[in-house]
Amino acid sequence: MGAQQSSVNDVHVVVVGGGFGGITAAQHLKSQGLKFTLIDMRDAFHHNVAALRASVQPGFAQRTFIPYAETFGDSFVQGRVDRVDTARQTVCLQGGTEMFFSHLILCTGTDGSFPGKYNTVASYHTAIQTYENLVKQIQAADSVLVVGGGASGVEMAAEIKTEYPEKKVVLVHSRIGLADPELLPSVRQEAKEVLLRKGVELLLGHKVNSLSELRLNKTHKNTVVTTDKGETLITELVINCSGLRINSEAYKEELSGCMSNSGALKVNQHLQVLGFTNIFAIGDCADIKEPKMAYHAQLHASVAVNNIICGLSGKQLTSYHTGNVTMLLAMGRDDGVGQFNAVKLPRFLVVLGKSRDLLLWKSWREMGQKYTHTEINTDTPDAVEEIHCEN
Numbered sequence: 001m002g003a004q005q006s007s008v009n010d011v012h013v014v015v016v017g018g019g020f021g022g023i024t025a026a027q028h029l030k031s032q033g034l035k036f037t038l039i040d041m042r043d044a045f046h047h048n049v050a051a052l053r054a055s056v057q058p059g060f061a062q063r064t065f066i067p068y069a070e071t072f073g074d075s076f077v078q079g080r081v082d083r084v085d086t087a088r089q090t091v092c093l094q095g096g097t098e099m100f101f102s103h104l105i106l107c108t109g110t111d112g113s114f115p116g117k118y119n120t121v122a123s124y125h126t127a128i129q130t131y132e133n134l135v136k137q138i139q140a141a142d143s144v145l146v147v148g149g150g151a152s153g154v155e156m157a158a159e160i161k162t163e164y165p166e167k168k169v170v171l172v173h174s175r176i177g178l179a180d181p182e183l184l185p186s187v188r189q190e191a192k193e194v195l196l197r198k199g200v201e202l203l204l205g206h207k208v209n210s211l212s213e214l215r216l217n218k219t220h221k222n223t224v225v226t227t228d229k230g231e232t233l234i235t236e237l238v239i240n241c242s243g244l245r246i247n248s249e250a251y252k253e254e255l256s257g258c259m260s261n262s263g264a265l266k267v268n269q270h271l272q273v274l275g276f277t278n279i280f281a282i283g284d285c286a287d288i289k290e291p292k293m294a295y296h297a298q299l300h301a302s303v304a305v306n307n308i309i310c311g312l313s314g315k316q317l318t319s320y321h322t323g324n325v326t327m328l329l330a331m332g333r334d335d336g337v338g339q340f341n342a343v344k345l346p347r348f349l350v351v352l353g354k355s356r357d358l359l360l361w362k363s364w365r366e367m368g369q370k371y372t373h374t375e376i377n378t379d380t381p382d383a384v385e386e387i388h389c390e391n
């Protein structure tokens with residue numbers, strides 16, 4: 001099935017989801033002068049790559065949220081897409097608003113536990129406040145238990161121990177190997193060694209019992225956590241870094257026939273959803289056999305927008321090819337491990353390339369904005385005092 005438009009003037013690209021994939025697609029569309037609307041449930045882009053630093057460093061969170069409206073003006077609409085109607089070429093927003101699309105780019109990403117993810121309908125200030133509240137909870141706890149030893153859990157444990165070396169930090173992981181299985185074994189081993197050197201205690205091959213019943217992100221003395229192998233741990237704070245799932249709510253009714261078991265959309269090499277020429281899926285919600293990464297979402301966005309333009313001008317479409325894995329893990333601001341194009345990197349290069357700033361500069365640049373510090377009184381959420389000092 002294809003787009004119903006007779007000329008470029010009839011083009012209206014709707015981008016659902018303003019994560020890494022969505023903002024990159026929107027910026028390409030803007031620079032090409034194509035009419036588009038970016039829809040996200042929040043009012044600010046979340047650079048969640050830095051979400052874990054924002055959980056430990058007071059005042060850091062506001063650097064991780066970048067308001068959409070300043071960049072995209074009226075081409076940004078805040079709202080949650082409930083449904084897609086492929087026959088009528090509309091997306092339906094919560095509340096009943098419908099929006100026509102000639103082309104649709106779906107990039108609804110993944111959801112997961114706070115603090116790694118913050119997929120909540122909330123204002124910019126509430127979002128920042130929520131991270132500042134977690135900083136206070138971590139500061140108040142003498143011991144922290146991090147659940148999940150994937151990339152997020154490894155980074156979280158390292159961030160806490162770097163900022164607060166005196167705290168006891170335990171990382172519990174259901175498997176023996178830490179971080180992503182796509183990483184070189186030597187990189188995964190180095191991640192483990194860095195954690196041990198920082199003083200993180202590891203409990204590997206253990207699954208935490210009844211995780212959904214534990215009180216997360218709130219300091220509470222003598223919290224008892226048990227594991228499936230019979231271990232009992234006493235801690236003051238539990239942070240969950242496990243369990244990402246695809247955000248398929250917007251399209252699961254209409255596109256269920258194109259979904260994999262995980263909820264991701266099956267796409268061809270041009271990133272078109274199977275059976276459609278005018279609907280694309282990019283980023284975490286595209287069913288592509290590669291690690292779910294911001295870096296990949298941005299590469300997908302370029303291919304999808306380029307293919308919309310090629311389709312309009314009758315040119316041959318470009319294809320997306322997965323490359324060798326490039327992945328950097330920030331292990332606190334002073335350490336990190338990773339690989340570039342399947343070659344292990346020296347740790348100092350990861351620190352320079354990622355750990356110090358967590359690539360925040362890149363997102364602010366891509367959004368065409370300059371970070372302006374706003375003093376937020378974190379004791380009284382409503383009191384916000386502006387002091388402009390450019391970074």
Ligand SMILES: Cc1cc2nc3c(=O)[nH]c(=O)nc-3n(C[C@H](O)[C@H](O)[C@H](O)COP(=O)(O)OP(=O)(O)OC[C@H]3O[C@@H](n4cnc5c(N)ncnc54)[C@H](O)[C@@H]3O)c2cc1C
Nearest residue numbers: 017019020021041080081108109110283284292293294295
């Ligand atoms: C803690 C952490 C650290 C990470 N570090 C790195 C890293 O260093 N490098 C890297 O490359 N990757 C990293 N990743 C992975 C990276 O964050 C994701 O791969 C990336 O965010 C995917 O981008 P996306 O655009 O597909 O989706 P997302 O970033 O998940 O964005 C989806 C957007 O869609 C919106 N949305 C969802 N459903 C709807 C709806 N129905 N209506 C309206 N809006 C909707 C959401 O509000 C959200 O803004 C990290 C992930 C985590 C959790």
